[in-house]
Amino acid sequence: MNKKRTTLKDIASVLSISTAAVSKALNDDMRISVKTRKAVKQVAKELNYQPNHLASALRKGKSNLVGVIVPRTNSSFFSSVVENMEEVLNKAGYNIIITQSNESFEKECKNIDTLLYTQVDGIIASMANETVDLSYYEKIKSNGIPLIMFDRGENDLNVDYVGINDYDSSHMIIEHLVAKGCKRIAHIGGYRRTRIFNNRIRGYIDAIKKYDLPHDDELLIESSLTLEDGRCQMEKLLALKNRPDAVYAASDYAALGALQILNEKGIKVPEEIKLVGFGNEPFTSLVTPSITSVSQHSEQIGRLAAETFLGYVEIDDVDQSLNKIILDSELIIRTSSK
Amino acid sequence: MNKKRTTLKDIASVLSISTAAVSKALNDDMRISVKTRKAVKQVAKELNYQPNHLASALRKGKSNLVGVIVPRTNSSFFSSVVENMEEVLNKAGYNIIITQSNESFEKECKNIDTLLYTQVDGIIASMANETVDLSYYEKIKSNGIPLIMFDRGENDLNVDYVGINDYDSSHMIIEHLVAKGCKRIAHIGGYRRTRIFNNRIRGYIDAIKKYDLPHDDELLIESSLTLEDGRCQMEKLLALKNRPDAVYAASDYAALGALQILNEKGIKVPEEIKLVGFGNEPFTSLVTPSITSVSQHSEQIGRLAAETFLGYVEIDDVDQSLNKIILDSELIIRTSSK
DNA sequence: TACTTTTGGTTAATCGATTAACCAAATATA
DNA sequence: TATATTTGGTTAATCGATTAACCAAAAGTA
Numbered sequence: 250m251n252k253k254r255t256t257l258k259d260i261a262s263v264l265s266i267s268t269a270a271v272s273k274a275l276n277d278d279m280r281i282s283v284k285t286r287k288a289v290k291q292v293a294k295e296l297n298y299q300p301n302h303l304a305s306a307l308r309k310g311k312s313n314l315v316g317v318i319v320p321r322t323n324s325s326f327f328s329s330v331v332e333n334m335e336e337v338l339n340k341a342g343y344n345i346i347i348t349q350s351n352e353s354f355e356k357e358c359k360n361i362d363t364l365l366y367t368q369v370d371g372i373i374a375s376m377a378n379e380t381v382d383l384s385y386y387e388k389i390k391s392n393g394i395p396l397i398m399f400d401r402g403e404n405d406l407n408v409d410y411v412g413i414n415d416y417d418s419s420h421m422i423i424e425h426l427v428a429k430g431c432k433r434i435a436h437i438g439g440y441r442r443t444r445i446f447n448n449r450i451r452g453y454i455d456a457i458k459k460y461d462l463p464h465d466d467e468l469l470i471e472s473s474l475t476l477e478d479g480r481c482q483m484e485k486l487l488a489l490k491n492r493p494d495a496v497y498a499a500s501d502y503a504a505l506g507a508l509q510i511l512n513e514k515g516i517k518v519p520e521e522i523k524l525v526g527f528g529n530e531p532f533t534s535l536v537t538p539s540i541t542s543v544s545q546h547s548e549q550i551g552r553l554a555a556e557t558f559l560g561y562v563e564i565d566d567v568d569q570s571l572n573k574i575i576l577d578s579e580l581i582i583r584t585s586s587k
Numbered sequence: 588m589n590k591k592r593t594t595l596k597d598i599a600s601v602l603s604i605s606t607a608a609v610s611k612a613l614n615d616d617m618r619i620s621v622k623t624r625k626a627v628k629q630v631a632k633e634l635n636y637q638p639n640h641l642a643s644a645l646r647k648g649k650s651n652l653v654g655v656i657v658p659r660t661n662s663s664f665f666s667s668v669v670e671n672m673e674e675v676l677n678k679a680g681y682n683i684i685i686t687q688s689n690e691s692f693e694k695e696c697k698n699i700d701t702l703l704y705t706q707v708d709g710i711i712a713s714m715a716n717e718t719v720d721l722s723y724y725e726k727i728k729s730n731g732i733p734l735i736m737f738d739r740g741e742n743d744l745n746v747d748y749v750g751i752n753d754y755d756s757s758h759m760i761i762e763h764l765v766a767k768g769c770k771r772i773a774h775i776g777g778y779r780r781t782r783i784f785n786n787r788i789r790g791y792i793d794a795i796k797k798y799d800l801p802h803d804d805e806l807l808i809e810s811s812l813t814l815e816d817g818r819c820q821m822e823k824l825l826a827l828k829n830r831p832d833a834v835y836a837a838s839d840y841a842a843l844g845a846l847q848i849l850n851e852k853g854i855k856v857p858e859e860i861k862l863v864g865f866g867n868e869p870f871t872s873l874v875t876p877s878i879t880s881v882s883q884h885s886e887q888i889g890r891l892a893a894e895t896f897l898g899y900v901e902i903d904d905v906d907q908s909l910n911k912i913i914l915d916s917e918l919i920i921r922t923s924s925k
Numbered sequence: 926t927a928c929t930t931t932t933g934g935t936t937a938a939t940c941g942a943t944t945a946a947c948c949a950a951a952t953a954t955a
Numbered sequence: 956t957a958t959a960t961t962t963g964g965t966t967a968a969t970c971g972a973t974t975a976a977c978c979a980a981a982a983g984t985a
Contacts, residue, residue, distance in 0.1 A: 254730070256941060267965055272942060282963060299730075302704045303645040304941035307970050312641065314705070321666065322685070328661030332689065344701045347660070347685040351670065363682045366640045367652070392592065392637075476873075505873060512875065532870045535814075535843060537850065594971060605935050610973060620933060642971035645940050 255296040263292050275300075306368060315345045315558060316364030318374035320352045320401070325531050326547050327375065330399065333551030334373060341559050343370070350377040358385045365392055371558045376401040378473065381442055395561040399554045400545070403444055409571055411554045413545050413578040415445045419452025419497070420459075421580050422525050422543065426495045427460050429586060431523055435468040435493035437482045437503050446471075449499050449527070465491075474499055479506020487514065494522060495586075501526035501533050504540050508585070524585040538584035546576050593634040601630050613638075644706060653896060654702030655685045656695060656712035658739070663869050664885050665713065668737065671889030672711060679897050681708070688715040696723045703730055709896045714739040716811065719780055733899040737892045738883070741782055747909055749892045751883050751916040753783045757790025757835070758797075759918050760863050760881065764833045765798050767924060769861055773806040773831035775820045775841050784809075787837050787865070803829075812837055817844020825852065832860060833924070839864035839871050842878050846923070862923040876922035884914050 257268040264271070266285070274281045274289035281289075292298075306312040315338055319327040335345050346367060350357035357377045364372055371394050374386075383406050389396045390408070402410040419436075426434055436453045439446030450469065457464045467489055472478040479498060483506065486493055498504035504526030511518050518524055518538050526533055526542040533540040557572050595606040595613075602609070604623070612619045612627035619627075630636075644650040653676055657665040673683050684705060688695035695715045702710055709732050712724075721744050727734045728746070740748040757774075764772055774791045777784030788807065795802045805827055810816040817836060821844065824831055836842035842864030849856050856862055856876050864871055864880040871878040895910050 257943095258941080268942075269944075269966080270964060272944085273964085276943090280963060285963080299703060301645070301706065301941050303641050303650065303706050304970090305943070307639070307641040307645055307972095308941080308943045310970070322660035322669070323663050323666030325661050328659065328687075331660070332687070339697075344705070349666075349670070359677075365637060367682065368639065368641050509873070532873060535847070535870060535874060537875050595973095596971080606972075607936080607974075608934060610971095611934085614973090618933060623933080639971050642940090643973070645942095646971080646973045648940070 254301070255293075255298040256301065257298075259296060260289060260292050260298060263296070264288060312368045312370055313343050314367065314369045315343050315555075316360075316367070316369040316372040316374075317345050317347045318350060318357060318360050318364070318372065319347070320350055320375060320377050322347065322349050324528075326400075326528055326545060329547035330375075330551035330554070333548045334555040335551075337552050337555035337559070341563075350380075352378045354379040354382070361385055361389060365389065365394075369394065370562060371395040371397070373397045373399065373554050373558060375399050376403065376443070378440075378443065395558055397554050397557045399550050401443060401445055407571065409557050409573070411550050411557065411572075411574045411576075412445065413550075413576045415448035415578075416452035416455075418527070418543050418578045418580075419449045420456045421578070422497050423453065423456035423460065423462075425541075425580055425582065426497070426523060426525065426586065427462070429495075429519075429523060431495035433463060433468070433491070433493045434495040434497060435470070435486050437470050437472060437474070437479060437486075437496060437498040437507065439474050439499045440471050446474075446499055453497065468493055472503065474503045476502045476506040476509075479503030479508075480510050481506070483507035483510040487516070492522075495524070496522060497525045497527075499527050501528045501530040501540065501542055504542070504585075505532065505536065508536065508538075508540060518585050519587055529581055533581075534583065541583045541586040542581050544579045544581050546578065549576055592639070593631075593636040594639065595636075597634060598627060598630050598636060601634070602626060650706045650708055651681050652705065652707045653681050653683045653893075654698075654705070654707040654710040654712075655683050656688060656698050656702070656710065657685070658688050658690045658713060658715050660685065660687050662866075664738075664866055664883060667885035668713075668889035668892070671886045672893040673889075675890050675893035675897070679901075681897075688718075690716045692717040692720070699723055699727060703727065703732075707732065708900060709733040709735070711735045711737065711892050711896060713737050714741065714781070716778075716781065733896055735892050735895045737888050739781060739783060745909065747895050747911070749888050749895065749910075749912045749914075750783065751888075751914045753786035753916075754790035754793075756865070756881050756916045756918075757787045758794045759916070760835050761791065761794035761798065761800075763879075763918055763920065764835070764861060764863065764924065765800070767833075767857075767861060769833035771801060771806070771829070771831045772833040772835060773808070773824050775808050775810060775812070775817060775824075775834060775836040775845065777812050777837045778809050784812075784837055791835065806831055810841065812841040814840045814844040814847075817841030817846075818848050819844070821845035821848040825854070830860075833862070834860060835863045835865075837865050839866045839868040839878065839880055842880070842923075843870065843874065846874065846876075846878060856923050857925055867919055871919075872921060879921045879924040880919050882917045882919050884916065887914055 257271045261268045261271045271289050274286045322328055338345055348360040354377055357380055372389050383403055386406055397409045399411040438450045441447040470482050472482055496507055498507055504524055516522055526540045529542040529544040533542045553574050595609045599606045599609045609627050612624040660666055676683055686698040692715055695718055710727050721741055724744055735747045737749040776788045779785040808820050810820055834845055836845055842862055864878045867880040867882040871880045891912050
């Protein structure tokens with residue numbers, strides 16, 4: 250019906266005052282009398298006034314929008330991170346725009362363009378698996394808006410970062426498996442080019458050495474960590490003449506793939522082979538046997554990433570030093586490693 | 588470094604022409620010579636010009652942004668719907684803003700406000716479980732922007748809708764279970780106030796009648812369909828003196844909860860009790876035994892919802908009739924009902 | 926040659942909200 | 956009473972891109 254939206258002008262003409270006065274009244278400017286302010290708000294409500302975000306953002310040079318880039322939203326980790334981010338940012342008057350890269354570099358670049366185009370005030374991102382070249386992220390910084398990365402970030406890139414200590418997490422896992430009596434532990438890892446996976450691998454190697462366990466090359470695998478990958482790599486591990494007695498996969502999906510193969514071959518978990526995943530995806534507690542995994546404190550990561558962003562906009566300090574927040578992870582022990 | 592972004596004015600002053608000419612050149616206006624157009628584009632590239640979306644959207648009264656509201660993003664169904672929507676809309680020059688209601692009515696209202704505030708050109712939404720009062724959605728329509736609902740919609744609301752045939756899906760499931768020899772089929776359903784769940788219940792009742800099966804009240808349960816709910820309701824069903832020999836849950840999460848209880852109690856699935864879920868979530872194929880479920884063609888739903896929206900903006904026909912697109916679903920038979 | 930048309934732009938208004946700069950009337954102060 | 960200050964606004968410019976309206980110069984036509 251009422252196709253035309255109410256503008257400041259409409260309110261102004263009802264009350265026979267200037268649009269400037271209306272604008273100030275709505276923003277509770279002291280220079281406008283309490284009586285006028287009340288009247289303006291009253292009329293605004295009656296006319297169902299809704300400010301035109303485009304206009305105010307254009308004028309103020311600030312959109313109060315924050316862009317978020319995640320590899321996929323259908324992961325409980327990312328979904329939870331985003332939820333917590335949103336909570337913090339909403340309270341501070343910001344709204345978020347979620348985009349997903351689907352692990353594709355090309356899509357990621359497109360998303361960055363979209364967000365810049367939408368004039369967001371900042372971007373919080375986690376890199377796609379595919380991404381190697383980071384120059385596209387530089388574009389964000391050269392646009393003068395803050396960029397905060399989480400989980401999948403990069404050392405080289407000079408940005409704020411929030412994530413867990415992957416190196417220590419590997420240690421924690423190996424320690425747990427050693428305590429359970431494992432002597433030959435394999436690692437289905439991600440690609441080293443991604444920092445977090447590289448750190449998990451480094452942690453694995455150092456922990457293995459620390460406990461004087463065999464660190465055969467055949468026990469350390471790099472892969473893309475999908476479920477299918479987990480199946481495939483597990484089969485390879487089983488084909489070894491000297492089988493491992495434990496498998497630590499750097500993702501829950503890979504761990505699940507491995508578990509499927511073990512189940513299919515009738516190999517008992519945890520009796521014959523113990524299994525540990527990473528990420529604490531909900532299904533780890535749902536499958537049989539349930540899978541031991543590492544919780545990454547998604548709530549904290551989301552909250553801290555959001556707060557880091559707010560640090561930039563609230564304190565208008567150009568000279569802000571970079572934040573690198575590294576959280577401790579938590580090992581959730583389930584049947585697969587008991 | 589270069590805090591100030593390049594504007595049309597900058598390009599104009601380099602070439603000593605008017606900003607109007609630059610604007611037209613970039614939009615390939617015929618009134619600008621090919622030579623000038625090339626020069627403008629060249630300079631634009633050199634200065635790394637990126638149009639200010641806010642300004643053009645304000646002037647054109649069109650943001651080229653589409654808002655999407657989903658209950659949660661961390662469900663493979665919604666995630667896939669969104670992905671396909673995005674693909675179609677991107678091709679048409681639109682970008683999407685995803686928001687999640689977390690199944691909360693309050694959050695849903697907030698999201699609607701945010702999207703309207705962001706001046707989206709349309710909204711594509713699936714209702715939260717909690718939502719009963721639909722007046723808030725009316726706000727969208729009274730703002731004059733198209734609203735398309737999918738999956739969880741409402742009959743009463745006079746909007747376009749894309750979804751599957753829930754009534755027929757129930758029929759399909761009962762037919763399948765009857766063919767497998769089941770004689771006493773229970774239904775863990777959702778709340779009737781939500782249309783899709785009501786339809787599934789109606790389909791269940793009619794199919795049960797059609798095959799002359801018992802339709803005791805104790806076999807039909809309404810719940811919120813979470814995993815916990817599934818556990819709880821399954822326990823109740825097992826406590827009946829006349830146990831069912833099959834359970835049809837209106838969500839995969841509830842089905843999974845039911846399965847957990849059955850596994851824990853050592854009741855064999857599918858030998859003693861057959862189980863069917865709904866939604867074809869990935870974990871249905873991952874758990875043991877794998878769960879029979881209904882695929883909702885998320886790709887098509889996403890694509891069709893997007894195309895329905897485009898129908899509104901491309902054809903500027905005020906008098907467009909409402910689209911109600913009902914797709915057929917597909918039963919994916921797995922171990923739990925074999 | 927004189928007039929018309931086309932080409933390739935320019936000028937200025939506009940979208941709606943914000944804000945710097947200004948000002949009249951009311952009130953306070955000396 | 957005369958001047959200073961406060962109160963409560965108003966005016967006009969601005970953000971950057973778009974576009975309706977306009978126009979000079981070049982080219983075409985009778």
